[in-house]
Amino acid sequence: MPSTAVTTSGRRGFFVTFTVLLAVWAAVLLTIAITLIPNGYWYSYFVIDYSVGFIRRGLAGEILGMFGPQHYFGGLLILRWMPTVLFVLGLAAVAWSVAVRAGRSERRRLLALLIPVLPFGFAFALFSARTDALGAVALVGFAIALTRVTTARATVIASAIFGLVLAVLSLIHEATPFLFGLGALAALTVLAERLDAKEFRASVALALGPPIMVAVALAAFGKHTVSGQLCELVQHFPMNHPLAGKPTLGQLLRGFHYYVDYHDWFCRAFLPLFDMSLVEGLRFVGSIGVVALAGSTAYGIVTLVISMLAIGHVSGVPVRRFGAILRGRPLAMLVGVVMILPVFATGVDWVRWWVIIAFDLGIVFLLYTRDQPEVDQPLTRRTLIVFAVGAILLAVIPIGIIPGFGAPVPM
Known part of the structure; x- marks a missing residue:
């Protein structure tokens, strides 16, 4: 039998119940993050500054320096939560854009409830609170801006602003442009279809040129083997x-x-x-072993597929239609894929990189659905059942928080 529409009272009760459960789930995860996860790992992204010269991630430490030595620990605590808070606000902005700004429907509301439990959702924000998450926030702002601008000139200007922001963020985390280059290219391809070839190339150059130049400068001129000096910068505290x-x-x-x-x-x-050099980073990744890396790859691909299929099912918009638009600019997509390969080559968190790929494509897919006719179609009982089962599984088993298999944990 074909799926049937759900009664109005049944839908209302479903939304209220799931919203309450979502709030309880988020509170439980937040409690776990506060009580069990040591802040020290997240602090580590902010304690390195330019005292020893031009080095990668030095700008983050300069931000900490603005708090002054008397507020060193308080500043670290604030900065530790900054990526998480901003990332969650970015997800909320996407939900608002899809479920409110572009119109109201029950499928749109369901998409808004889906976003927190996706592999790159709330749990990822809590348990992967690294500074590269700031690049994710920049990508969200850029993608939403592309849904608002109506001219090629405005798109080019938005790309230039995004490129400058990403360049600054690359001084906080050098992998930022490589992690979110695919997302930027996907956003320009899908959300700015009005661009001709020349305008598209100009937008890409302005969006990715500055941060890539910064990353190259860090690789070429950034100091290495200064761990002894950096160690002296860190204060003692329990x-x-x-x-x-x-x-x-x-x-x-x-x-x-x-x-x-x-x-x-x-x-x-x-x-x-x-303090690892490029060659040492390559060797470190290789030391994890083929089995662990293959397992991370398989797990990561499944995470990506689950993310895209979940969005497609709830919105009613076929994933293949979204994919067809991406394939319309194959060179751009190839560039995006190539850009993220150095991150896989030098960083062992392979599942994490796949989750970020899911974020890059998932955010663009979510914003793409907002203007598609399917998202305003009535909900069916099958859609609600599949959503409820899938969302509960994703909430209970937050698959996106595993960084990778075989990687050593800093103890």
Whole structure:
């Protein structure tokens, strides 16, 4: 039998119930992030500055310096949560653009509820709160801007602004342009179809040229083997690191605390990774092993497929139609794929890179659905059932938070 529309009262009850469950789920994850995940790892992205010269990620430490030495720890805590908060606000902006700005329908509301539980959703924001997430926020702003501008000139200007922002963010995390280049190219291809070939090339050059130049400058002129000097910059203070104390499950559930000196932990666990050269990075990735890397690849591809199929099912917009538009500019898509390969070659978090690919394409797909006729069609019982089962599974098993298989955990 064909799927039938759901009654109005049934739909209303479904939306209210799922919204409440979503809020409870988010509160539980936030509690876990606060109590079990040591802030020290996230702090590590902000304690390196330009005191020893021009180095990668130095701008993040300069931001910390604005708080002053007397507010060192308070500044680190604020900066630790900044990527998470901004990333969540970016997801909320996409949900608002799809479910409110472009019109109202039940499928649009369902898409808004789907976004938090996607592999690149709320859990990813909490448990992958690295500074490259700021590039994700920039991509969201750029993609939403492309849905608003109506002329080629405005698109070119938006691309130039995005390129400058991404260039600055590349000084905070050098992989930023390579991680979100695919997303920028996909956004220009799908959301700015009005561009002719010349205008498209100009937009791409302005969007990706500046951040790539910064990344090249960091590779060419950035100082290496300065870990000893960087270690001296980090202050001593007690950091709660429960997992380092090898607690039992019962201790973790009761709120187990185990403190280590942050300076000592940073210099031991983080700096050796930071100080690697390009060749050492390649060898480090290779040391993970073929089995672990292949497993991460398979897992990551499944994560990407699940993300796209979930968006397609809820919106009613076929993934193949979205893919056909991307294939309309094959060279651009090839460039986007090639750009992210150096990240895979030098970073062991292969699942994480695949989740970011899912984010790049998923955000553009979500914004693409807002103008498609299917998203305003009535909900069917089958759509609600599949959504409920799938969303609960994604919430209970947040597949996007695993960085990769075989990678060592800084302890």
